[in-house]
Every structure is written in structure tokens, then in C-alpha cells.
Amino acid sequence: MTLSNQFVDRGKHGNTPAMTTRADETFLDFVSDMRNVLMHAPNDYVEEVGTKAVETAGARNEQWPECVASVREALMEDGEVSTWLRVKRSLQEAYWDRIITSYGEREGELMQRLEAADKKGPGTLKWDPNFKVPEYATVDIHIQPGGFVHHPLAGFHYDYGTRVFFGGINAGDAQHMKMARKTATPKDGKVKRFLDLGTSIGQLPCQVKRLYPDAEVWGIDIGAPMVRYAHLRAVEQDLDVNFAQMASENLEFPDNHFDVVSAHLLFHEIPMPIIKATIAEAFRVLRPGGVFVIWDFPSATSGNRRFSGFMRTLDAADNGEPYSVEFVNADVERLMTEAGFKLRYTSPEDIMRHGRVGDKP
Amino acid sequence: MLDEPKNQAAGDNLDYVRDLPGFERGHPHYFKDPMIDHLLEIVMLLGGELWTVKDRQAVTEHLLATEGKVTPEMIEQFRPSADMKEKLARDRQTFVKHVYSCLYSDRAKATKTDYFGIVGKGE
Numbered sequence: 001m002t003l004s005n006q007f008v009d010r011g012k013h014g015n016t017p018a019m020t021t022r023a024d025e026t027f028l029d030f031v032s033d034m035r036n037v038l039m040h041a042p043n044d045y046v047e048e049v050g051t052k053a054v055e056t057a058g059a060r061n062e063q064w065p066e067c068v069a070s071v072r073e074a075l076m077e078d079g080e081v082s083t084w085l086r087v088k089r090s091l092q093e094a095y096w097d098r099i100i101t102s103y104g105e106r107e108g109e110l111m112q113r114l115e116a117a118d119k120k121g122p123g124t125l126k127w128d129p130n131f132k133v134p135e136y137a138t139v140d141i142h143i144q145p146g147g148f149v150h151h152p153l154a155g156f157h158y159d160y161g162t163r164v165f166f167g168g169i170n171a172g173d174a175q176h177m178k179m180a181r182k183t184a185t186p187k188d189g190k191v192k193r194f195l196d197l198g199t200s201i202g203q204l205p206c207q208v209k210r211l212y213p214d215a216e217v218w219g220i221d222i223g224a225p226m227v228r229y230a231h232l233r234a235v236e237q238d239l240d241v242n243f244a245q246m247a248s249e250n251l252e253f254p255d256n257h258f259d260v261v262s263a264h265l266l267f268h269e270i271p272m273p274i275i276k277a278t279i280a281e282a283f284r285v286l287r288p289g290g291v292f293v294i295w296d297f298p299s300a301t302s303g304n305r306r307f308s309g310f311m312r313t314l315d316a317a318d319n320g321e322p323y324s325v326e327f328v329n330a331d332v333e334r335l336m337t338e339a340g341f342k343l344r345y346t347s348p349e350d351i352m353r354h355g356r357v358g359d360k361p
Numbered sequence: 362m363l364d365e366p367k368n369q370a371a372g373d374n375l376d377y378v379r380d381l382p383g384f385e386r387g388h389p390h391y392f393k394d395p396m397i398d399h400l401l402e403i404v405m406l407l408g409g410e411l412w413t414v415k416d417r418q419a420v421t422e423h424l425l426a427t428e429g430k431v432t433p434e435m436i437e438q439f440r441p442s443a444d445m446k447e448k449l450a451r452d453r454q455t456f457v458k459h460v461y462s463c464l465y466s467d468r469a470k471a472t473k474t475d476y477f478g479i480v481g482k483g484e
């Protein structure tokens with residue numbers, strides 16, 4: 001089948017539309033391998049040498065501009081560290097640019113797919129072209145141009161981008177299925193209503209729906225392009241999942257409503273006042289006995305330099321995650337307790353993330 | 362079933378976010394002379410472009426051998442068998458390792474996972 005006069009329909013990889021040309025796809029396979037070999041291989045070494053350089057220079061690993069500048073300067077003293085940082089940044093830029101250009105070649109057709117799905121079921125979709133996106137959410141997160149909110153095809157971009165980033169381990173949303181299975185449930189076992197915060201392209205709620213076919217499942221996200229694409233993806237899988245554009249700190253759901261609320265990799269991407277407001281909202285919309293599950297980075301500890309050291313500081317600055325330093329330095333468990341949750345457990349072993357689970361008494 | 366939002370006050374005290382490094386994408390460089398950053402980037406991008414040509418050539422040869430002809434459309438629609446996919450992946454990884462492994466010292470490359478393993482093992 002030909003999509004336009006120019007392009008052949010190259011189908012999908014799992015739930016993800018293929019790149020427009022074979023050349024784009026093979027270029028991105030190359031980027032994925034480059035990440036494995038040139039970034040992941042020297043990781044530990046770079047961490048060790050870089051940490052020494054930063055310590056010797058007396059630079060502080062904090063999120064403020066002058067701290068980041070001095071960390072940056074200290075790291076320039078070592079050629080291998082500079083190389084590693086350059087490789088990381090260039091590959092990140094390269095895959096976003098290629099994905100955006102590639103899908104951009106058939107923007108009209110992809111927009112039509114979104115528009116057609118908007119009106120389809122089984123699940124519902126709510127988004128508002130006049131939604132006022134708060135400034136903090138307009139960052140080019142992961143240096144994805146336009147972040148999660150600007151480009152109408154941002155959901156497509158994010159889907160393929162994470163495919164490159166994870167180098168294949170999430171094929172068919174396998175990681176999200178694992179996560180869905182490991183999601184803590186209320187102690188009385190009842191899972192009738194499930195809400196996922198910062199759902200992106202809806203991978204988790206879709207897998208949750210497969211596990212709990214009778215539950216009413218929701219995914220909310222601040223980005224309209226994300227929830228529209230999440231809805232399209234769910235429609236194509238014939239899954240009855242509801243998506244809505246909504247801020248996690250300002251939920252449009254009644255009190256005492258959900259059995260489970262989850263947030264996977266949302267918290268390190270929002271600033272502290274929004275974290276606090278989100279925890280309060282999760283508490284409000286959960287019914288007594290309901291459970292809140294946060295999966296995210298571990299907190300910074302001296303033994304965990306990837307999250308307490310220069311790697312986090314520079315990733316925050318150069319990979320567009322400006323609030324992540326604040327997050328890893330916060331005592332999230334305490335914030336949960338202060339909001340009224342009873343901490344069930346906090347475990348570094350949950351999936352690939354650090355899990356924090358709280359019950360609403 | 363959606364309600365009215367209840368928490369209109371959230372969003373105060375957020376002016377500081379604008380000044381955080383990372384709020385804007387920017388153009389960081391990591392070498393004292395940013396020209397080295399540019400050159401490294403060019404070399405990586407060229408490697409990617411070269412790989413796409415090598416891949417296209419492999420697909421072209423395969424189609425010629427199996428179908429006796431090749432068109433741009435056939436290349437776009439081509440889905441390699443599992444074996445061929447695996448071979449292409451192996452070739453790509455070998456290419457990456459051969460061309461770029463000199464960027465790091467042996468110490469930096471000596472990790473638990475043998476990422477650079479294929480290089481120098483007599484291929």
C-alpha cells in the first residue's frame with residue numbers, strides 16, 4: 001500500500017509505526033548500537049574518573065547554573081570524559097532529529113490517523129486545544145524538541161525515541177507488562193478503578209487493562225499530543241482505556257475514587273511544588289485502602305553516585321531534566337507520609353526503578 | 362466521569378524553573394576547543410550515514426540474488442528474515458567497534474560486559 005504518492009507503508013514494529021524509510025530505520029539502529037558500545041561500555045570508568053575530577057576541582061553537584069558551570073569545567077580536564085559526554089549528547093540529538101524528520105515526511109497522514117482515532121472507541125479521550133500548559137512543563141525534556149507538549153506528533157516521536165533509547169528491551173511494551181504485574185494492589189485485593197499519572201503514550205494502563213479486564217482504567221498526561229497518541233495506540237489494540245489531558249497536581253476526579261494510582265518516571269520530571277501537590281491529589285482521589293505506587297529514580301545517597309554525582313547534575317542540564325536533581329535529593333517517602341500515606345514499602349528492586357508504595361488509611 | 366479541577370492553587374512559586382540549567386536545550390560543549398566537539402559529532406553522523414549505505418547495498422544484493430531485480434519500493438518493503446536480521450546486526454556492531462573503539466583507552470573499555478569483545482579477535 002502507498003500512503004502518499006511518495007512513501008511505501010513500512011508497517012509497524014510492535015505498536016510503533018516504522019520509520020518512513022529504511023535508511024532512517026537503519027540509521028537509528030546504528031545510533032542504538034553506538035549508545036551501547038560507546039556510552040554504556042565506559043560508564044563505570046567515566047563515573048570514577050569524572051567524580052575524581054569534580055572532587056579535585058571542589059565543584060558542587062547541585063542544580064544551580066554556577067555549580068553546573070564549574071562541574072562542566074572540571075570535567076573538561078579529562079579527554080575520555082569529554083568524549084563520553086560528547087558521544088552521549090550527540091547521539092541523543094541525532095535520534096530525535098532523525099525521528100522528527102522521518103515522521104515529518106508524512107505528517108499529514110499521521111495527523112489524519114490521530115484525528116480519525118480521536119472519535120473512536122472502545123476507550124474515551126479528552127483533550128483541549130486551549131489547555132493552558134504550565135511553563136514548567138514546556139521544557140525540551142530529554143532534549144526532545146518541543147518536549148511532550150508542543151509538537152502535535154510528540155507521542156509518535158517519544159514512542160520511537162524510547163525504542164532507540166532502550167535498545168529493544170521494551171519490544172511489545174514488555175517492560176510495562178512486567179510493571180503492571182508488579183504493581184502493588186490494595187490489601188483487600190479490589191482493583192476496579194486504576195489511574196496512571198504522567199502516562200505518556202499509555203503503555204502502562206494498556207497492560208493494566210489486559211491484567212484487569214473488568215477494571216475502569218485511566219491514563220492522564222499534561223501533553224495533548226501524548227494522550228491523543230496514547231488513545232490511538234489503545235484503539236489499535238482494541239483496549240478500553242480512557243485517556244485525558246490533565247495535570248497530576250490538579251486532577252479532575254472525585255474524592256475517594258480510585259483503588260490504585262501509579263506514576264512511573266513522572267516525579268523526576270516535575271518541580272518540587274508540583275511533586276507535593278501531586279502526592280496530595282493522589283491521596284485525595286484514592287479511596288480509603290487504596291494504594292499509590294511511585295516508580296522512579298532512587299534517591300541520592302553517597303553510595304549511589306550515578307544519582308548523587310556529576311552524572312545526574314549534567315544529565316539534568318544537558319538531557320533536559322532540570323528538576324531531577326531536586327527529586328533525587330528529596331525524601332519522597334517522607335513527603336508521602338506527610339500527605340497521609342502509610343508507607344507499605346520502598347524497594348530498590350522494583351522493575352528497573354525504585355518503587356515506593358503507600359496505602360491510604 | 363470527570364469532575365471540575367479542585368486544586369487551582371498548585372503552580373505558585375515556580376518562577377525558579379526558568380533559570381535551571383536544562384530548562385532550555387542549549388548547545389553544550391565538552392572540550393575546551395568546541396571544534397573537537399563538532400568534529401566528533403560529524404564523525405559519528407558520517408558513520409551512521411555510511412552504515413545506511415552498507416545496509417542498502419546488502420539488501421540490494423540480497424534482492425538481486427533472490428528476486429533477480431530490485432526497485433526502490435522493494436527495498437522499502439523488504440523485511441529481512443531472522444537470520445539476515447541477525448547478520449546485519451552483527452555486521453553493524455562490528456562496524457561500530459572497529460571504527461570507534463580507539464576513542465577510549467583499554468582501561469575505559471574493560472567492563473564486566475564485553476562490549477568491545479569482537480574487535481581484535483581475528484575477524
Ligand SMILES: C[S@@+](CC[C@H](N)C(=O)[O-])C[C@H]1O[C@@H](n2cnc3c(N)ncnc32)[C@H](O)[C@@H]1O
Pocket residue numbers: 137148149197198199200201203204220221222223226246247248249263264265266269270274
Ligand atoms: C517519562 S514520561 C512517563 C513515562 C510513562 N509513565 C511510562 O510508563 O512509559 C513523563 C510524562 O509526564 C508528563 N507530565 C509532566 N508533567 C506532568 C503533570 N504535571 N501532570 C501530568 N503529566 C505530566 C509528560 O508529559 C510525560 O509524558
